Amino acid sequence: MSNFKELRTQDISHGTIADTFTNEAVIDLTSPATRIVTSFTQTSPMRAAFDTTIEQASKQLNTQPSDFILVTDEQQKLIGIVASADLQSSKIMILSQRLGLPRSEISLRYLMTPLSNLMGVSMKSLSYSCIGDALQTMEHHGAMFILVTAANNEISGLISARDIARKLQIPVHISPIAHTFSEVLESVEHPH
Numbered sequence: 001m002s003n004f005k006e007l008r009t010q011d012i013s014h015g016t017i018a019d020t021f022t023n024e025a026v027i028d029l030t031s032p033a034t035r036i037v038t039s040f041t042q043t044s045p046m047r048a049a050f051d052t053t054i055e056q057a058s059k060q061l062n063t064q065p066s067d068f069i070l071v072t073d074e075q076q077k078l079i080g081i082v083a084s085a086d087l088q089s090s091k092i093m094i095l096s097q098r099l100g101l102p103r104s105e106i107s108l109r110y111l112m113t114p115l116s117n118l119m120g121v122s123m124k125s126l127s128y129s130c131i132g133d134a135l136q137t138m139e140h141h142g143a144m145f146i147l148v149t150a151a152n153n154e155i156s157g158l159i160s161a162r163d164i165a166r167k168l169q170i171p172v173h174i175s176p177i178a179h180t181f182s183e184v185l186e187s188v189e190h191p192h
Helices: 054-063 084-088 091-099 131-141 161-168 181-187
Strands: 047-049 068-072 078-083 120-122 145-149 155-160
Touching: 047 054, 054 068, 054 084, 078 084, 078 155, 084 091, 131 145, 131 161, 155 161
Parallel strands: 047 068, 120 145
Antiparallel strands: 068 078, 145 155
């Protein structure tokens, strides 16, 4: 045991028992951004194959609540992400009409945000940032998620705008930015 040092002790004769029902420490927009990261090394994220149907994905979310599902290809490589809110959104009806498929046959490949449209931030960069910085970045890029990368560029977690809104109890309004002409057309309301 010579490789270890003795801990510094303190007098606890006047100590009190900690309240076991205290909430997590209060966080706000000036809190470190690392406090809002969903770490994939601490909790295994929900994953689904690109050919998983919307209905199957919804059932999966009922058993393991999450703000997102990571979408993978045949080799289990990350190819996109689906927000849990999108599984109940009007996007599905639009996709169904556009693809000529019934809702039951719409798969995550059509609903996901592809990895190429997502942005990443290094954990090192986040360690010098606050939650407000992350939210400002998300609002500027019209993104509901920021993927967090480790030193080896491995995706090790993410920040979710919905998670920020829930934990800080603030409204978050992020307008998606169209990346393709078809996304521009989808965002325009058409009279029927």
